Amino acid sequence: MTTMSLPNPATTTLLLGGRVHSPAAPDATAMAVADGTVVWVGQDSVGRALHPDAEVIDLDGAFVAPAFVDAHVHATSAGLLYSGLDLTGCRTLGQCLDLVRAYAAEHPGVLIWGHGWEEVNWAEGRPPTRAELDEAAGGAPVYLSRIDVHSALVTTALLHRAPGARDADGWSEQGPLARAAHHHVRRAAKESLTTAQRQQAQRLFLKHAASLGVAAVHECAGPDISSPEDLTDLLRLSAAGDVPQVFGYWGEAGGLAVAKELGATGVAGDLFVDGALGSRTAALCEPYTDDPSTSGALYLDADAVAEHLIACTRAGVQGGFHVIGDRAVAQVVAGFAKAENVVGAAALAARHHRLEHLEMVTAEQAARLAGWGVIASMQPLFDDAWGGTDRAYAQRLGLPRGAQLNPFATVAAAGMVLAFGSDVPVTPVDPWATVRAAVYHRTEGLGISPRAAFTAHTRGGWRAAGIQDGISGTLQPGAPATYAVWSAGELVVAAPDEKVQRWSTDPRSRVPALPRLDADAELPRCLRTVLRGRTIHHIEEDRR
Structure with a gap:
């Protein structure tokens, strides 16, 4: 790969000699970018003919794909x-x-x-x-x-x-x-932290995220988790343009005015309906197995949920909640039903309200939430760290209850839009590990295909932030030139009926291929991250 940085977005840039993940041309080796937009994808020879005066970047076999979006960060x-x-x-x-x-x-x-x-x-x-x-x-x-x-x-x-x-x-x-x-x-x-300490921490995080192929993040702020000043500083830093884009969320009941003043994308994120399983504050229908004296904490009931949804819907603003335990999920679903009776299903669905975590949702609940256009912002590394039959969830909740959390397949089958994130610092920003965790769920039948998982961590993040143009998070003509360049091994396509067990390298499938995600596969390493045509991270691959 050449040492040059990408030029100003006003210049046409032609990337050649790579492997481009594009629904427009699954076998593409080249991509042209102008004015921060993808203008063409295809084969090298055609690209050279169409763009003879372009600035050329030799990809040297690297993999080019839509950049990741982390849909829940701190x-x-x-x-x-x-x-x-x-x-x-x-x-x-x-x-x-x-x-x-x-x-x-x-x-x-x-x-x-x-x-x-x-x-x-x-x-x-x-x-x-x-x-x-x-x-x-x-x-x-x-x-x-x-x-x-x-x-x-x-x-x-x-x-x-x-x-x-x-x-x-x-x-x-x-x-x-x-x-x-x-x-x-x-x-x-x-x-007790100084402004300088906070701002230094924010920049450190954003630069780290960019180094991992992340071009946008959803900051889940609120009065109990951060502060208005913290979110203001972060949005200002994002606007400087050399770090990932930040979509700010303010999680406060009755916080419409504050969110508007802050320039927040929505009044959602960490507006807590309950707590977390590890701290035994997630609200459960039945007591914790390892501490029967408690069933967690419920901070908002169905009436409070409905009140927030009605206010946000009428204001034309995306709303949402943090919800983990099964009792909390039940209250949220009841709250949506109450809100529908007031504002109507169409108005409710038009706002694309979102739920963070949604770890203990049933198929019936997911189907109802899908009907209201609700987006599921989930964290696959939760299952990787604590799922299965012998880890923290099983200890807290017992079996089989503790092995049924984070049911990505159930949520996807119901028709809910999935948006993946890390909830960093709870789990680390590690996009390819996140995609792999969603595929190889620790409980059989709850994982999703590599293609669906990758989409949830790319296009799904833009959709969750209200960008419903149908092309953001993809690489096709007309899409924003927001992508990452990776050092990656063999690319494969998962067979649609056996997403984990069988892989295909046949280009005739006409499905864009992805790197291998098997447990023993080396995950890709980010070489460059680009946000709307501007490089926000770049390293040289060491080929010695």
């Missing part, structure tokens, strides 16, 4: 994970405390922001107590979010900055703080 928190205290690799309680102790010694006098502890598989079977954390931190204020970000460990020093936490729902004298108490301490921790 940019600042992700950037803080990259630059702060990363606990995702901790295997014991002692290791967690050792990392806190070392970080406090290296960064005296500052807030310690950490993320990623998960006590489920620790030998001790529990997280550190507050007394243990106080000792390790040496008096520093510490905020350590659990892997699901629905509970956190904090030191006494941070609690001094959040006095309301002690009287709030979810308070624990020595254990993790959840629910409203968690929101109090998270807000105090956020307010």
Whole structure:
């Protein structure tokens, strides 16, 4: 591949000698781009004849495909994970405390922001107590979010900055703080960060996402998860043009005016109907198997859901919710039914409202949601990390309940639009691993085809953000030139009736091929990411 960067979008650029993923020409080796738009795809010789004066980029066999869209991120928190205290690799309680102790010694006098502890598989079977954390931190204020970000460990020093936490729902004298108490301490921790720290974290995250072939992200902001200032800074950074595009969502009931002032795409994202399974705050119809004393937390009921949907629909704005547990899903479906009685099914469907996670949805519920035009924003790496018969979901919920989550095949079969994301920092931004996880679901029959999974992580993300032009997220004439260039091995097409077991390399299938996604296959490596004709990431492939 040549060393030149893509020129200004006003110049015609001809990419030659590659493998282009295009529904217009599945065997294409070349693509022409002008004014930030794909103007032609086809074979090299024809491209040279049609565009003799174009700036040429030799792809040297690389794979060119629509760039990924991550439909659920938390940019600042992700950037803080990259630059702060990363606990995702901790295997014991002692290791967690050792990392806190070392970080406090290296960064005296500052807030310690950490993320990623998960006590489920620790030998001790529990997280550190507050007394243990106080000792390790040496008096520093510490905020350590659990892997699901629905509970956190904090030191006494941070609690001094959040006095309301002690009287709030979810308070624990020595254990993790959840629910409203968690929101109090998270807000105090956020307010302890400087503007420069936040902005540095945001840029770090966006550059990292671009390096993985992601050209757009959906930031799920809100009063309990971030702040108006945080979203404003992120949207301003995105507008600079050298990072992925950001679609901002503001998750607040009654937040229409705030969302409009912020320039948000919708009043959706992390507007919590319930919590998360790992923290035992997802709202369930039956108690948690590993703690029968609780069935989780329901923050919004059907009436509140309906009220939000009616307001958003009448305002012509996309609305939506965070929903995980089966009791929460039932309340959301009932809320949509109530909203339909007021505004009508057509008006409701026209807004393409969205639901985040939707982990415990049934086929009947998915069919009803599809009828209302609802988009399912889901995270396949959740199943990869916690699904199946022997991981965290099974531990929390028992079997068979714990092995039936994230039913991508059920949702797709019902006709719902799928949009895939990471929920970073909950799971990492890793698009090809995400596509593979959606195909190889840990429960037989719940995965989808590679083509459907790839579409959900590309075109589905644009559709979820309200771009319904039919071509965004594809590479065909007239589509935005938003793509990634990959170093990839053999390209294959999954047989339509046996999506995992059989693969085809026959070009006569006329279906655009994709890299192999088998468990032992090496996933593609991103060489270049382009957003509407402008390069936002570029590296040279080392061919030594």
